[in-house]
Amino acid sequence: MKITLIKPNMGLKKGQDYQDLGSMQPYALAILAGLIPSDVEVKLYDDRLDRIDYDEKTDLVAITVETFTAKRAYTIAGNFRKRAVPVVMGGFHASLIPNEVKEHADSVVIGEAEPVFGKVIDDLKRNALKPFYYSGFKCELLGYRPDRRIFRGKKYLPITLTHFSRGCPYSCSYCPDAVLYQGGIRFRPVEDVVDDIESQDKDLIFFVDNNITYNRTKLEKLLRAVRGLGIKWISQADINVAKDEKILKLMAKSGCIGLVIGFETLSEASLRQMQKFPNIPLLYRYDELVRRIHDYGISVWAAFLLGYDYDTKDTIEATLEFAIKHKFFFSAFNQLIPYHGTPIYSFLKAQQRLLFDRWWIDTDYKFGQTSFMPKNMSPEELTDGCLQARLRFNSYTNIFRRATNVNANFRNLHRIAMFLKYTYLFKKEIKNKQNMILR
Ligand code: B12
Ligand code: SF4
Incomplete structure (x- = not known):
């Protein structure tokens, strides 16, 4: 028996397949591979790097689906189903909107693969796949091991994705x-x-936890355990971590070189509307807390989310100035994206402010476009404001300014190489991705 795993690509630019300049390993598929019995052959097609051979013999195709890759996932699934190969889909989008996904798959897994993927394979062997498998996002994270042999021979960035918490x-x-x-x-x-x-x-390890610093007691145990491994690592955290100097020190000692932190916006009213509660009490201490993280030699990868009801064009400008002032390693100036199933999606829909019912499958939607009607700007102003912020943050003058962050970004040769490499990739990606058509 053979199972083919697929990570879909996102889009097309000027009629050509969009190619990431650097792709990361699709970690979820390594987890899936680790759940497949050893007598079953496994093959990975990463659509970002490989050309899929639809005629190659296989017994099941398993596709991981995120909202931005849904359209492409449906096309790939259609090509296999035409050849009578059953398709199972899972992942964020499959779990957020399973009924839509089911229209393109024989089976949909709603939730995490660990508790149910074995059952899917058993049912496949009996020719009795079910339309839906429900596992939710609550399984115990015990004793499984991602199988990364599926990545051999593929040109990924030299980073291993793993996690401590989910x-x-x-x-x-x-x-x-x-x-x-x-x-x-x-x-x-x-x-x-x-x-x-x-x-x-x-x-270099990327802990893909949503917030690795949430439980400090558990984190401390992890930090003490990884300290001797000689790794460098990055992860995601919230700004509260900067209040705790003991943990920052331990993090730096254990090899932490960067944290992705969601600042989102400098508007308190927008933070409240977002219900971004961990940030609100610290909004007025951002400057001091960012400096402290840098003092421990940890770079900050700042994430911003713009376009909530109290954001204006001035908010975007102030956010950009904040990012430049703090010489962040990287900054993502994302406009709000309403994902199906989220409260903001329902809110905007109820107010008739969605410009597309399902932007992710709409042929008129392009990557980087605002898909709803903001309150204090036009959609075009929000799109352009975010794009200009990305471009200006990555102008040569500002790259030079960010390089003068010698506490973090330019701390040693390894960091300098990393800063230059990733800044180059990010700068190129901005124009590559903008206005890409989802496939
Ligand atoms: C690491 C990461 C990235 C990395 C890339 C990772 C990669 N391998 O290419 C980077 C930073 C480059 C990135 C980029 C983007 N990302 Co990202 N990313 C993440 C992050 C932090 C971790 C993903 C991960 O590995 N999770 C761990 C795995 C194991 O979890 P999982 O995917 O849910 O898989 C489990 C289940 O869903 C299920 N499952 C998954 N697939 C399948 C398939 C089958 C068949 C089955 C049975 C089960 C199953 O089982 C798995 C194991 O339990 C998540 C947030 C998060 N914490 O998860 C966001 C996230 C996935 N990213 C997101 C987005 C939007 C993006 C971008 C579009 C951002 C942008 N505007 O450019 C780009 C798109 C990149 C691309 N080319 O596709 C969103 C997706 C939202 C959605 N509704 O789809 C997330 C959820 C963040 C968020 N909260 O908004 N990302
Ligand atoms: S955006 Fe909010 S809810 Fe989502 S992972 Fe971050 S802190 Fe948690």
């Missing part, structure tokens, strides 16, 4: 994770994480 206790109104995890957060045993890291030959 979930998030907050409920920001734009966030698909909040909808799926429903406020839960679970942790892997530290030994499993160490094992997973030690089985890799890469020395």
Whole structure:
């Protein structure tokens, strides 16, 4: 028996397949591969790097679907189903809007693969696949091991993705994770994480946790365990971590070189509307807290989300100035994207402010476009404001300014190389991705 795993590409630019300048390993598919019995052959097609051979013999196609790759996933699924190969889909989008996804798949897994993928394979063997498998986002994170052999021979960035925790206790109104995890957060045993890291030959680890710093006691255990492994790592955190100097020190000692932090907006009213509660009390301390993180040698990858009802063009400008002032390693100036199933999607729909019912499958929608009617700007002004912020943050003058952050971005040769490499990739990607058509 053979199972083919697929990570779809996102889009087309000027009629050509869009190519990421650097793709990361599709971690979810390594988890799936680790759940497949050893007597079953496994093959990965990463549509961002490979050309899929639809005629190659296989017994099941398993596709991971995010909202931005849904359209392409449906096309790929259609090509296999035409050849009578059954298709199962899972992932964020499949769990957010399973009925839409079911129209393009034989089976849809709603939730995490671990509790149900074995059952899917058993049912396949009996020729009795079910239309839906429900597992939710609450399974215990025990004893499984991602199988990354599927990535061999493919040109990915030299980063290993793994995680310590899954979930998030907050409920920001734009966030698909909040909808799926429903406020839960679970942790892997530290030994499993160490094992997973030690089985890799890469020395840069990306913990894809939503917020690795949420539970400091558990984090401390992890930090002490990974300190001796000689790795460098990055992860996602909230700004509250900067209040705790002891943990910052431990993080730096254990190899932490960067944190993705969601600042979102400098408008307190917008933060309230987002229900971004961990940020609100610290909004007026952002300057001091960012400096402290940098003082510990940790770079900040800032994430902003613009276009909520109290944001104006001035908010975008102030956000850009804030990002330049703090010489962030990287900044994402994202406009609000209403994902199906989130409270903000329902809110905008009820107010008849969605410009597309389902932007992700609408042929008129382009990547980077605003898909709703903002309150204090036109959609075009929001689109252009975010694009200009990305371009200006990555102008040569501002790259030079950010390079003078010698505490973090230019701390040593390794960091300098990393800063230059990733800044080059990000700068190129801005224009590459903007206005791309989803396939
Ligand atoms: C790492 C990451 C990235 C990396 C790339 C990762 C990669 N391998 O290419 C970077 C930083 C480049 C990135 C980019 C983007 N990302 Co991103 N990213 C993440 C992040 C932080 C972790 C993803 C991950 O590995 N999770 C761990 C895996 C194991 O979890 P999982 O995918 O849910 O998989 C489990 C289940 O869903 C299920 N499952 C998944 N697939 C399948 C398939 C089958 C068949 C089955 C049975 C089950 C199953 O089982 C898995 C194991 O339990 C998530 C947020 C998060 N914390 O998860 C956002 C997230 C996935 N990204 C998101 C977005 C929007 C993007 C961008 C579009 C952002 C942008 N505007 O450019 C781009 C798109 C890139 C692309 N080319 O596709 C959104 C997707 C939302 C959605 N509704 O689809 C997320 C959820 C963030 C968010 N909260 O908004 N991202
Ligand atoms: S803190 Fe981050 S992961 Fe958690 S709900 Fe808010 S946006 Fe989502």
